[in-house]
Amino acid sequence: MKPLFIYFVRHGQTVFNVEEVVQGHNDSPLTALGRYQASCTGIGLRGTVFNAAYSGDLERQYDTGRLVLQCSGNGDIKLQQYPYFREMCYGVFQGRHYIDMLNPLFESINTPYGGFEILEQHFTATEISQRVALMDPSVETVEQVRERMLKGIDMIIEQNPEGGNVLISTSSVAIDDTFGALFPEFYRGGLIHNASICIIRYQDGKFHLEKYNDISYRMAGERFFSSSDTAE
Secondary structure (H helix, E strand, O other): OOOEEEEEEEOOOEHHHHHOEOOOOOOOOEOHHHHHHHHHHHHHOOOOOOOEEEEOOOHHHHHHHHHHHHHHOOOOOOEEEOHHHOOOOOHHHOOOEHHHHHHHHHHHOOOOOOOHHHHOOOOOHHHHHHHHHOOOOOOOOHHHHHHHHHHHHHHHHHHOOOOEEEEEEEOHHHHHHHHHHHOOOOOOOOOOOOOOEEEEEEEOOEEEEEEEEEOHHHHHHHHHHHHHHHHO
């Protein structure tokens, strides 16, 4: 079998990201910066030909995927939406400020409330998700996220037997949990940057890690737009 390269892109910045509101299966639109980030990543992916593209069924995921496809020269590719690729469901915490969900974790390490970067000095991203899931039964577990994400990946493999490149537009924790399941020995974890790219190669029945949390594509697009503005 020819190799199948699966490009995961995290959605661009959203209104809830700025407001520090828990999203999960709830949604909020991309900000102007978020649309720019997705467009930049698309520019950085010029020259990459996608033979298929997939997205979670949330607005922020779909809009990011469309911008990436359009700006990379793959605008004619249909972006197929599936709930497999949604973000982790945070149940009762969705729509509430981060502090409501994360403060118990900060209290457990005797540290004043702060951002994810502080938490990640003490817990992996997967451990954070696991601890949040224990707070309320309405929260999706890491195992449940991994199960549906991997079902979606199996579907993609079946639909693309000739290999090539495919895109999945999804969210940070969904990507994080998936890579933790596929590459437990090499997995680094951590918050996935907006509009960053992670790549896995599927070949001969095995998964191989190619890139993780790579913002070089987005940065290439930023340089392109910057040079275009300067030229004008």
